[in-house]
Amino acid sequence: MIKRSCLLLLCCLVLFTQCKNANNQAKQKKIAVVISTLNNPWFVFLGETAAAKAKALGYDAKIFDSQNNTALETDHFENIIVSGFDAILFNPTDANGSVANVLKAKAAGVPVFCMDREINSADAATSQILSDSYSGAVAIGKYFTQQLNKKGNYVELLGLVGDNNTWARSKGFHSVVDNYPNLKMVAQQSADFDRNKAMEVMESILQAHPDVDGVFCGNDAMAMGAYQALVSAGKKGKVKVFGFDGAEDVITAISENKVAATGMQFPKVMAETAAEFADQYIKGKKDFPKKIPVAVELVIAKNVNDYIAYGKK
Amino acid sequence: MKRIIKYILILLVIGLAGYKSVYFEKLSELKNTATEKFDAAAYSKKLWEEQLPVKMDSAIELSSLVKLIESDPADAFSKYSNALGIGNYRYSLVKATGTVAVINEDDIIMQVSHADSLMTIRLATEYIYGNALRDASKLIDIKDFTNTADLNDISEGLNKKVRTTILPEFKNQVKQGDKIEVTGAVEFNKEHINFKDLELIPARIKILK
Numbered sequence: 001m002i003k004r005s006c007l008l009l010l011c012c013l014v015l016f017t018q019c020k021n022a023n024n025q026a027k028q029k030k031i032a033v034v035i036s037t038l039n040n041p042w043f044v045f046l047g048e049t050a051a052a053k054a055k056a057l058g059y060d061a062k063i064f065d066s067q068n069n070t071a072l073e074t075d076h077f078e079n080i081i082v083s084g085f086d087a088i089l090f091n092p093t094d095a096n097g098s099v100a101n102v103l104k105a106k107a108a109g110v111p112v113f114c115m116d117r118e119i120n121s122a123d124a125a126t127s128q129i130l131s132d133s134y135s136g137a138v139a140i141g142k143y144f145t146q147q148l149n150k151k152g153n154y155v156e157l158l159g160l161v162g163d164n165n166t167w168a169r170s171k172g173f174h175s176v177v178d179n180y181p182n183l184k185m186v187a188q189q190s191a192d193f194d195r196n197k198a199m200e201v202m203e204s205i206l207q208a209h210p211d212v213d214g215v216f217c218g219n220d221a222m223a224m225g226a227y228q229a230l231v232s233a234g235k236k237g238k239v240k241v242f243g244f245d246g247a248e249d250v251i252t253a254i255s256e257n258k259v260a261a262t263g264m265q266f267p268k269v270m271a272e273t274a275a276e277f278a279d280q281y282i283k284g285k286k287d288f289p290k291k292i293p294v295a296v297e298l299v300i301a302k303n304v305n306d307y308i309a310y311g312k313k
Numbered sequence: 314m315k316r317i318i319k320y321i322l323i324l325l326v327i328g329l330a331g332y333k334s335v336y337f338e339k340l341s342e343l344k345n346t347a348t349e350k351f352d353a354a355a356y357s358k359k360l361w362e363e364q365l366p367v368k369m370d371s372a373i374e375l376s377s378l379v380k381l382i383e384s385d386p387a388d389a390f391s392k393y394s395n396a397l398g399i400g401n402y403r404y405s406l407v408k409a410t411g412t413v414a415v416i417n418e419d420d421i422i423m424q425v426s427h428a429d430s431l432m433t434i435r436l437a438t439e440y441i442y443g444n445a446l447r448d449a450s451k452l453i454d455i456k457d458f459t460n461t462a463d464l465n466d467i468s469e470g471l472n473k474k475v476r477t478t479i480l481p482e483f484k485n486q487v488k489q490g491d492k493i494e495v496t497g498a499v500e501f502n503k504e505h506i507n508f509k510d511l512e513l514i515p516a517r518i519k520i521l522k
Contacts, residue, residue: 122459122460123459129399130461132398134461134462134465135443135465138443139442139443141442142442145440146419172465175469176440176442266400269399269400273399287456289455289456290456290458290459291458291459291460291461292399292455293397293398293399293461293464294399295398295399295400295402297400297401297502303505
């Protein structure tokens with residue numbers, strides 16, 4: 001009996017050790033890429049670049065589409081943790097709603113590296129690699145003020161009101177333009193980062209405020225929507241339009257003097273940095289900046305030839 | 314003996330299960346983390362009054378930096394520039410002595426000796442915004458900050474000092490033809506270096522006459 005019990009104890013210990021070894025082996029190979037939505041080409045590019053970089057660094061990489069649904073994102077995180085992934089490259093669906101998922105991964109010992117979108121927690125993620133939306137919008141605000149000669153009426157089209165980037169861009173822009181009292185904001189409305197909605201919102205604003213000199217939009221899709229509304233209202237070339245992102249149609253529009261400026265973001269830089277950080281973490285580095293900004297560059301007619309969509313030539 | 318082994322096994326299982334299930338944190342520590350608020354104004358004031366002047370004393374001459382970038386950009390940017398974030402923008406703390414050629418509403422065109430000719434730079438006197446001074450100073454370690462808004466506030470604090478304490482008096486006194494000495498920050502895009510449109514954000518200005 002004693003012999004049997006000793007054998008059982010030994011088996012338990014061997015099994016425990018083997019489980020640990022198996023985990024360690026898996027941890028060196030798998031990286032999950034969780035993306036808010038694959039319906040938007042910008043996020044497809046972000047996810048595919050992150051996965052490609054992880055593969056290039058020697059890992060198995062799998063992309064998960066959260067379809068802008070926090071509940072689906074939670075399911076992905078649970079599967080990822082159970083499946084023994086070693087790190088998560090994460091583009092959150094919601095700054096607040098995604099925090100619980102990241103904390104769950106952290107508790108399970110899986111590091112999370114946020115890309116592009118921020119979560120509202122200082123220490124849940126191992127590191128957050130984010131576009132410096134505030135500083136990018138400061139540069140746009142400065143150029144906007146110069147272009148309007150410090151005076152005139154303007155409209156601001158905001159993105160999704162629950163998205164941190166919406167407010168970082170708005171705050172950065174206002175940190176400049178609000179210093180010039182002759183620049184008057186006649187309307188500020190959300191168009192949810194959506195081109196069609198921006199067109200409708202702008203059409204309605206133009207009916208109430210036909211004497212507009214400039215439009216600042218929180219992303220390029222809205223800038224193109226606003227531009228279409230201005231063309232329909234016969235104001236083509238009379239109102240200066242400013243966007244944010246660095247999308248292909250806006251880069252073309254800047255070179256054709258339809259749009260005045262945009263803030264160029266670099267999804268490739270964010271995705272590759274996140275994958276590199278995950279690799280460094282797995283190899284033993286634990287000290288990362290909690291949030292690292294990626295510079296947003298001002299694209300205007302003078303330098304537009306240096307740029308292509310989502311990056312430099 | 315059999316019972317002892319049984320107890321050891323039970324204790325082992327309970328110990329393993331309990332090990333990762335519960336952890337304790339001091340409530341006082343959590344409360345401190347939640348309530349601590351960064352005082353950007355006080356932080357920027359300290360940088361401006363105590364640390365930035367020392368850095369400005371050892372700023373490289375703009376002309377020398379341009380020569381170094383022309384000959385070995387990677388080495389020059391590595392030694393004489395800084396940026397808190399990732400990307401192509403680099404910021405350098407420089408000193409430039411030159412003559413005021415044109416006084417515009419928002420800037421001053423300044424001519425500075427460079428090699429055997431004159432280099433034209435734009436001294437910003439109106440639009441003092443962005444991260445040039447904060448990053449060029451090399452006084453901030455990004456790992457000390459968990460909130461990017463705090464970093465933005467430091468930039469704004471330093472820029473406000475320039476707008477309110479340096480520029481009003483200078484703009485009142487400066488005249489075309491004056492010889493001036495300026496220490497401040499310049500931004501370079503390391504992927505597309507352009508010396509023809511350099512903008513200098515001043516942090517210290519002396520009119521030498």
